[in-house]
Amino acid sequence: MSNEAARQAADALKLRLSEIVGSRQVLTEAADTQPYLHDWRGRYHGQALCVVRPGTTAEVAAVVAACAQAGAGGIAMVPQGGNTGLVGGGVPCNAEADSADLADPLASAGRPQVVISLQRLQRIRAIDTANHTLTAEAGCTLQQVQEAAAEAGLLFPLAIASQGTATIGGNLSTNAGGVQVLRYGNMRELTLGLEVVLADGRIWDGLRGLRKDNTGYDLKQLFIGAEGTLGLITAAVLKLHPRPRAQLTAWLALPDPQVAVELLGRLRQHFGERVSAFEIINRAALELVFKHVPDTHSPLSRIHDWQLLLQLDASSAAEGATLADDLSELLVAEQAAGRLLDAVLAQSETQAAALWKLRESISEAQKKEGFSIKHDVSLPISRLHEFIEQTDARLTSRYPGVRIVCFGHLGDGNLHYNPSQPLAEDNRAFIAATAEVNRLVHDLVHALGGSISAEHGLGQLKREEILRYKSPLEIELMRNIKTALDPRGLMNPGKLLSNSDVAR
Structure with a gap:
């Protein structure tokens, strides 16, 4: 297709999209589209013919059909939710953040694309x-779903x-996990049914709230974790759980990750599924939080090399009191055996929230500190300490002075x-060696x-x-x-x- 023909096709598509969703929901001016064209980390910037904001599943289907029918071979589509992803999955893939002119999407080396924001659903x-x-x-935020479940006296546990x-669409597309996977599972385990708009604009209605449906392929699992590459998720049936009536939150200091893994085993043996979160945080991560996040301080007398944030859930206040006694007794034994360096149990919801703020502020603190080479990895829990020990040793040997921020969901690996x-x-040169560092870690x-x-x-x-x-x-x-x-x-x-691997 000639450049002039491409421009005519683009103009015709934008007109058609305006007819479907209204002209106010088709964004074309740079000031309006920019928030949708770069990722949260600032690593990826892209180009798009426009950003379209449908408000219903029917509008999404009509938008997808219009894009599929545009021009000679269709116009590519980039679904986007809250745009909080960390791997550039929700912005157009045609330029890096430090690239040259992004003003003309039709002049891009890549194919023209339309961003479909689902935030109005x-x-x-x-x-x-x-x-x-x-x-x-x-387009519902995760917090909106959590609050709706709470109003019904139930819990949606993804956090x-x-x-x-x-x-929710973004959570599904990336199969989000979070801090309570240990007890409740990730989005795959929390989803019973989906509604999806396919690449040609047809709607698959799989919104079934069944825990058993043995009638062939489990199609919803194709779209969960597919990052919008197979279709656009527009709605989901999500599992809810009983709300815990009491929660125990503790901040622990331990000698090393291996001891932490062993403690997890003893806690699960003793408390079973009541262990809902088990988060590990190293010294470097915590120091960045104290440096960049106001009103944060160490809950212990000093900062240790390794900290754990533990949460136990109870079905009643009485059970919570019993769990508190049992946990205190267990921690005293751990300290006597030299496996626990220090500990504090939150005595109120305010204190528990302060402990969780330390954990949840790490990403914000890292962003303020500047670029780092990020790795989101999973391992068998039994081998986590090997990974940390070996990777730390190799990185510090190869890159003297390197600072390693290590934290995450030790309970699920x-x-x-x-x-x-x-x-x-020094960091600029280190970031330039990203490929080499990734190879070592991965x-x-x-x-x-x-x-x-x-x-x-x-x-x-990570597509390559x-x-x-x-x-x-x-x-x-x-x-x-x-x-x-x-x-x-x-x-x-x-x-x-x-x-x-992508068709052209």
Whole structure:
């Protein structure tokens, strides 16, 4: 298609989109579109013909159909929720943040794209308290869903630091995990049904609140974790749980990660599923929080190399009191055995919130500190300490003075492992070695039976990297699924699969 023909097709598409959603919901001016074209970390900036904001599933379907029918081969689409992702999965894939002119999307080396923001799909469609389910549209924030469940006397347990802005559609597309996966599972385990707009604009209505449905392929699982590359999730039936009537929150200091893993085993043996969160935080992570986040301080007399944030859930206040006594007794024994250096148990909800603020502020503090090389990895819990010990040793040997921020969900084997150099001038050279650092970290993860992406997804950041760690057969199967559902590669191109695997 000539450049002039492409411009005519783009103008015709924008007119058609305005007819579908109204002209106010089709953004074309740079000042209006910019918030949708760069990621939260500031690493990726992209180009788009426009940003379209449909308000219903029917409008989403009409928008997708219009994009699929535009021009000679369709216009690519980038679904976006709260745009809080960390791997560039929700912004157009056609330029890096430090690239040159982004003003003309038709002059891009990549294909023209339209951002489809789903933030206006904000209805809680239904709450079935007897079935313990809630049906929410994709643009609902996670906090909105949590609050709707709480008003019904129930719990939606997914909890992440960005829950005030992250949307359910984004949580589903990345198979979000968070701090309570240990007890409740990630989004795959918390989802019973989906509504999805396919690449040609058809709507698959899979909004079934069934815990058993043995009638063939579990289609919803194809779209959860697919990062919008197979279709646009517009609504979901989510599992709810009974609300804990009491919670115990403790901040612990331990000698090393191996002791932490062993403690987790004893806690689960003693308290079973009441252990709902088990978060590990190293000294470097905590020091950044104290440096950059106001009104934060150490809950212990000093900062230790390794801290744990523990939460136990109880079904009643009486059970909570019993758990508090049992936990105190267990921790006294741990300290007597030299496995626990110090501990504090929150005595109020305010104190518990202050402890959780320390954990939830780490990403914010890192962003204020500057760029780091981020790794979101998972390993068998039994091998976490090996990974930390070996990777720390190799990085400090290869890059003297490196600062490693290590924290995450030790209870489910998910670590956020983010090295950088403390001084800005040194860090620029270190960031330039990202590929080499990634290779070192990811090779060790793979050797220990782990995954290079635990809860953030692949996005643009790891789409090439994954080719080193998945077998050719796995990549072939993923490519075949992509081709079957999106044969022209219109859905979120350049994400999850490498460019060579995306249809043109």
